[in-house]
Amino acid sequence: MIEKLIGFAIKQRFLVLVGLLLLIGFGLYSLKHLPIDAVPDVTTNQVQINTDVPGLGPVDVEKLVTFPIESAMSGLPYIDEIRSLSKSAFSQVTVVFADSVDIYFARQLVLERLQIAKERIPAGLGQPLMGPISTGLGEIYRYTVEGKDLSPMELRTIQDWIIRLQLLTVPGITEVNSMGGFVKQYQVVIDPAKLVSLRIPLRQVFEALAKNNVNTGGAYIEHASEQYNIRGVGLVRTIEDIENIVVDVDETSGTPIFVKNLGNVIVGPEIRYGAATRDGKGEVVAGTAMLLKNENSRTVVNRLKKKLEDIKPYLPAGVTINPFHDRTDLVNATIHTVRNNITSGIILVVALLILLLGNWRGALLVAFSIPLTALFTFSAMYQAGIAATLMSLGALDFGIIVDGSVVMVENIVRHLSLKQKNSDGITQTIHESAHEVGRPIFFAVMIIIIVYLPIATLQGLEGKMFKPMAFTMIFAMVGSLIIAITVIPVLCSFVFKKGITAFKEENRVIRFIKKGYLPLLHKTVDHPRITIAIVAVCFFSSLALVPRLGSEFIPELDEGAIAIHAQRLPSVSLTHSADLLGKIEQVLMQFPEVETVVSQTGRAEIGFDPMGQELTDVFVTLKPRKEWKTSKDKEELVNLMEKALTRIPGMIYSFSQPIEMRVNELIAGIRSDIAVKLFGDDLEILKETAGEIERAVAAIHGAEDVKAEQVAGQPVLQISIDRAAIARYGINVSDVQDVIETAIGGKRASEVFEGQMRFDLIARFSPEARGSVEAIRNILISSPGGVNVPMSQLAEIEVVEGPVQISREHAQRRIVVECNIRGRDIGSFVAEAQKKIKEEVNLPPGYFITYGGQFENMQRARVRLAIAVPTALFLIFVLLYAAFRSIKNALLIYINIPIAATGGIVALYLRGMPFSISAGVGFIILFGLTVLASVVMVSFINELRQSGIPIKEAVIKGAETRLRPILMTVSTDIIGFLPMAISTGMGAEVQKPLATVIICGEAFSTLLTLFVLPALYRWFEKRETEKSGNISH
Amino acid sequence: MKKLFYSLLFCGAFLGVYTDVILSGSEESRYETLRFAQGDIIENVEDIRIDNALEGNCEHNIPIIECDGCRYEVGVVKVDSEFLKKEGMLELAEAKESTLNSIIEAPGEISTNPDREVHITPRIPGIIKEVYKGLGDKVTAGETVVLLDSIEFGQAKSDYLKAKAMMELAGKNYDRVKTLSEKQVVSQKTFIEAESELERARIELRALEERLHLLGMKDSDVQKIREHEEFQSLLPIIAPFDGTVIEKHAVIGERVDVGFGLFRVADLTRLWVWFDVYEKDLAKVKNGQNVSLLVLAYPDENFEGQITYIGNTVSEKTRTTKVQAEVDNATGKLKPGMFVTVAIHLSEKGGALIIPRDSVQSDGADKIVFIPLKDNYFIKKKVLLGTATPECYEVLEGLKDGQKVVTKGSFLLKSELQKEKFGEGCPD
Structure with missing residues (x-):
């Protein structure tokens, strides 16, 4: 099949060229439309x-x-x-x-x-x-609205009614959330004493406000062939209008009682549950634009920024919109990283190939396959709906991608140089040499693809994180395969039309290497047992290092900004919170690295984020890295900040990043290793039992940061109505509740329109009459019968501690005890915890426990991988067998796979890196590369043997001939990964472990391929030939 | 170690620091005090026990208050107090003995004193000839406010003068008869007749004079009439006491009948305040208690008065008892009909230990304050509170006079102490 494909390509050269042009065109189109985001969306x-x-x-x-x-x-x-x-x-x-x-x-x-x-x-x-x-990546643009001479309420009105409305018209924006400042409201501040003395029930005021603020239409009348529409105008426009609404008429004197006789009408702030502050300079109004799911953040932000420019001239003088989070910054950094990878890859690969191949045309040809493969990958990603992120593109190494092309070009160049005199059959030579390596390349690439499959089976959070990476890699490999076996031979036939004239048999570098290589190869081939023993020792001692590696599940992607989650006692007031945040901002602003700090406390009036006033998200925007003074990297900066912030007591800070924080909020948010979830009905019992669980878990060795979910601690002024008392006075429960709801809480009675802006009209008691416990005790409740009784005579009024929040899951109340694990493996810890909880915690009937947390994800991933990895290994074996039709050859290569891991393990250990999925991917790639090299080597030796050359010579000759392509592929891989291994930029978190594993692992596995594989081959074959009765002798 | 502890203790004492800790669960007497050499140091038995505990080492083998992990178990927090003070996030105040006022507030309405309010009405019908006073004018007792032209009054006057003339005539007749009778010229019978005639005339005159008095004439007026034989029909209507015209219906030329209210005159220098006291507060309200009024018109002024009457029934309609207070209104700023907020000063309690409201925090069911221990250390202290006022709490147990407590920032200290508890759901 492969042969046919190669043959077809060579024969239909122009068809291939047309296809190539189509690929380039579609690739460029896809690149333009490919959604680009910083991190994969795991929501x-x-x-x-x-x-x-x-x-x-x-x-x-x-x-x-x-x-x-x-x-x-x-x-x-x-x-x-x-x-x-x-x-x-x-x-x-x-x-x-x-x-x-x-x-x-x-x-x-x-x-x-x-x-x-x-x-x-x-x-x-x-x-x-x-x-x-x-989604969790939705918050793409955050800004504050500031203006020197404007009050927070005016700024908020500008944000809500000008900026927000305009931004919502930007395609791709689904919501713009406002936070901070004060929402304007018309308030009737009622003096309760006047209500009592004029004997007007509160209800009547509400009714009057609602009834005296309507516009109506009366259809139309006809008049002299014309049609007059009828409109009744009765909306209130001004404060005076509201003041002059008649509430009642005094029965004795007949004088009307107006709203103004009962209290003041003012423009005041709506009750708020959140506030925003910036740079320690006080309150601001903040806006957050949210991206519609599946939209392209970069284009939408650009549209949005253009819109903001359009709005600017219409804003009142002095009002500025100051962004503090712009997703394009991060996206541009991502693009920058990827672009760097590609360009540095191309440059390095070209340089290396010229050096090793000694043919600049061939080198350029191979380099040309890099953008081609990239375009193919982009097209496939666009079709599959995979966004370009640090995760999907960050791990893409073009050194690996060109491997197929390298092998192909090397072989063609070698053959052409051998047959240079016979220039008639150039196409034929190309066909033959392509044919020679076509199958090995195909199988090797297929094997790399198969090793990615287990990752593609991952589900949940880890699946969302790593699947894009796996698929992108698979696309890239498929692309490189197609290009290597079709486009490259065709292009070779054009490029080398005149054959290769200036090709030296051996360039100096290769000759030098061969000088050292051949004697050593003879030794290993002659002493296979010793060779194997040495390898086995290396391998098993590296295995011993494995338990010493830490493990990390999900890598943290640097977003370039810091988000601090600040937590206070749940009973804290919003005003105090905002004050404290001001102090925090001042502390943070003292860092020269900090550009700006914006905090959002609590939730917006129309909230999507269920934060209480005790919680604050602090967004710290950092200056470019080169302006940093006090710290050299982010980790150090975070440590310094944490230290500085502990001077403000009574708060818990946790450092995170804006996107990461939002994603965590959306995905249940349990970030600890283990979460013991207790389900049940009664909050008190839940609390107590959670306490027992907390104590039991804390006593287990390895438990750290054990915390029970804080459910209580919200002070509540509880007004428990005394039914006997209200019965005596003929008051209904609803009469009391009405007062609590409206007089104390403030209830919307109607709306006031100002052009297209609309503001609530509420009525509420004056602050003196409701602002303290004493005042509330004295609020008079009037019954329909005209009796006025103070609240305290009708209800038990006390301050109690109530729940802060009630979480539910699976239709049950839930309380979570979380903990992290240090210094032991999760599996045994969970087993011990389960045993201990069973023994020590007395669960009342109807209460049950489940276990979750990161451990849940890990376990899920483990179960998946436990099936997927052996399946993939089996598939690889099948493929190898298909490639060689020899179990022995397949086994020979197969044995190399685990041994290749040795170098990677040692490297991780030496660099102090944990075993993460990134590293795992590195190992997978490493296995693939090992197989690629081995397949090429073994198939070549096989070919040599088929042409009648005895085993030893075939082995030596094969190894010698294959030295150059193997060195070429290996060095392109290593060089290609080198920038990643030492990088600190965006995406480095994913790239570093991966690159580390590949570089060191491949260095080791190359030795394996070059020395051990030939030795093993001969050893394997020799025993067979001896057994089968020495036919050749 | 012990030595260090005591020197530390005395250092603390010199700083005016009073360390008094309550560990939860201890039921023994906590406030029994001991006196040390320094007069101003007051320590109690419990404190020493706690201080020993503070001095003790925790499970991590460092002094317990130095241990970040264990300090909170003994109720101690460590903060950077210099920094906090500089940033205005931490302030201290002293608990001090003071007088504590407790008040009840009630909505009320100002009314005139009904004893000092009058409708001025004519006693006889007539036509108003002159009106001397307008609305709001001050009147003094006896001042003429209206001149009434009354036929009846003229009639009464002329009747009186006629009777006077008749009496004079009868008197002359009597004198003549008497002389003649003494000379035995006329009979005894004639004398008796003359005598009774005179008596009749005198009675008549007295009756008519009474009538003038009834119409408002004083003796002097009557004398004037008598002397000047004046029988004009103009009757002056006079004010009964000092006051202010608060209503006026008198119009010149109008004919008025007896009982028509010409003016309403009230004395506004002393006013009444009626306010409703609810059953729950009734026991605390007593006659003679001081009240102060807050009126909307003069929010910054304080008007004082005394309770003069407490109603004897609870109104079925309002479920309140009416209470009356009398208030001085020499300035005239208070107006009848004004709504006022009445603050009843229930009692004045001397010698109460008070602390600012800010300093008290809730800890479960307990009320706690924080007191400075040394430089950056503060310790939680349970207190028992008495009366609360808008600014202060009375401390019944737990603190001593002069003890420093944290006011601003007490919430932060409490938060710091309870930090362990609320760190839920945060990524590490």
């Missing part, structure tokens, strides 16, 4: 349902809002998980669908059920809304 396929429930505490939010939604969602098809979070005034239900489900279909399913859920939520509590169609 689960989820639909969030957020409900703002003003005023309600977590327990009631759960009971009245979360539970109806959650129960309506369960039973939907293709669901992986439903989890929920109920916080003060906020409910979030997350429905996680299988990755294969189309997001719009999933949202459709959710929407249908949401209708049912809405009916079950008591009226007026809140409207469940689906979150934006976005």
